[in-house]
Amino acid sequence: MFDPQKLLRPHLKTLVPYTSARDEYKGDEGVFLDANENPIGSITEENWNRYPDPYQLSLKAKLAEIKGVDSNQIFLGNGSDEPIDLIYRAFCEPGNDEVIINAPTYGMYKVSADINNVSVKEVLLTDKFDLDQGAINKAISDKTKVIWICSPNNPTGNDLSIEITESILKSFNGLVVIDEAYIDFADRPSWINRLNEFPNLIVLQTMSKAWGLAALRMGIAFCSVGVRTILDKIKAPYNLSGLTQRTVLDSLKNLDKKEEMVKQLLLNRDQLGSELESLEGVVKVYPTDANFFLVKMINAREVYLRLIEKKVILRDRSGVVLCEGGIRITVGTEEENERLIKELKKLK
Numbered sequence: 583m584f585d586p587q588k589l590l591r592p593h594l595k596t597l598v599p600y601t602s603a604r605d606e607y608k609g610d611e612g613v614f615l616d617a618n619e620n621p622i623g624s625i626t627e628e629n630w631n632r633y634p635d636p637y638q639l640s641l642k643a644k645l646a647e648i649k650g651v652d653s654n655q656i657f658l659g660n661g662s663d664e665p666i667d668l669i670y671r672a673f674c675e676p677g678n679d680e681v682i683i684n685a686p687t688y689g690m691y692k693v694s695a696d697i698n699n700v701s702v703k704e705v706l707l708t709d710k711f712d713l714d715q716g717a718i719n720k721a722i723s724d725k726t727k728v729i730w731i732c733s734p735n736n737p738t739g740n741d742l743s744i745e746i747t748e749s750i751l752k753s754f755n756g757l758v759v760i761d762e763a764y765i766d767f768a769d770r771p772s773w774i775n776r777l778n779e780f781p782n783l784i785v786l787q788t789m790s791k792a793w794g795l796a797a798l799r800m801g802i803a804f805c806s807v808g809v810r811t812i813l814d815k816i817k818a819p820y821n822l823s824g825l826t827q828r829t830v831l832d833s834l835k836n837l838d839k840k841e842e843m844v845k846q847l848l849l850n851r852d853q854l855g856s857e858l859e860s861l862e863g864v865v866k867v868y869p870t871d872a873n874f875f876l877v878k879m880i881n882a883r884e885v886y887l888r889l890i891e892k893k894v895i896l897r898d899r900s901g902v903v904l905c906e907g908g909i910r911i912t913v914g915t916e917e918e919n920e921r922l923i924k925e926l927k928k929l930k
């Protein structure tokens with residue numbers, strides 16, 4: 583049976599985390615002279631003078647209800663960036679342990695590994711952009727602590743094999759992180775429904791994409807209670823600002839609006855996809871389960887640079903392994919997509 587305590591870096595096993603007086607006294611009423619706050623108020627119209635809830639309990643309760651998980655299985659971070667970093671800091675011994683990424687994929691898994699001096703084994707996706715089970719199995723060593731799976735994958739856009747992912751979850755004795763930043767645009771249930779089956783599973787989601795709250799910085803790690811307890815111990819005490827907690831809580835009560843936006847974006851996606859396909863200079867529009875397309879173009883780098891001159895900014899992925907000639911294009915509003923197509927037609 584997987585036990586996160588066995589995976590934990592040795593020096594953290596005896597860590598005494600930071601505590602505040604409010605860990606001992608829970609309640610809104612009282613005379614709070616424990617945290618050296620300004621009791622008069624704030625210089626802003628609204629008052630922000632009190633420290634926010636370090637464990638974000640109201641927010642987690644609401645999320646748990648929406649997502650159908652236990653609130654003890656939720657860790658909230660300052661963007662997904664924070665849980666990505668904390669997973670390294672908790673489980674990967676610098677200069678010794680390894681992780682596996684399935685490339686091409688989201689850049690932060692490697693950047694964060696590099697910052698933490700953890701070595702990365704890069705396994706290439708197949709030519710269909712799917713997980714290469716044989717190559718992953720070969721890459722696993724007794725130093726491998728984490729396998730990163732991004733699904734739908736950035737920058738290729740596609741969902742990765744459920745069967746292979748499941749087989750890795752079952753056979754690998756370290757953590758399997760499935761990054762579902764784009765799950766709202768995909769046509770499959772989330773892996774969070776299977777948290778109770780796999781104690782080594784961490785599912786990342788974010789408020790930055792479908793919810794339209796990228797500037798607030800909130801990422802979610804759904805995981806076993808054991809893993810969550812570890813992440814809670816090493817995080818900064820007040821990692822989510824009060825403004826973020828309050829605004830996200832309000833947003834979660836407006837689920838319909840999110841779903842409406844997703845519906846609109848899926849329509850825009852279909853429309854943009856077929857327009858891109860009909861363009862001269864487009865070699866291939868890869869199928870997508872996300873809110874962006876990977877598009878293979880003739881002279882991709884040049885197209886990218888010429889569109890910048892027109893103030894249309896795309897993401898050049900032409901230098902990325904398996905993405906040669908590729909540009910990543912986010913699905914915009916109808917007007918933005920029209921503008922993009924117009925500018926692309928004007929090239930040559």
Ligand SMILES: *Cc1c(COP(=O)(O)O)cnc(C)c1O
Nearest residue numbers: 661662663688736763788790801
């Ligand atoms: C955009 C994106 C995120 C979001 O990161 P935040 O820090 O939550 O904004 C996470 N993972 C992937 C793969 C992404 O593309």
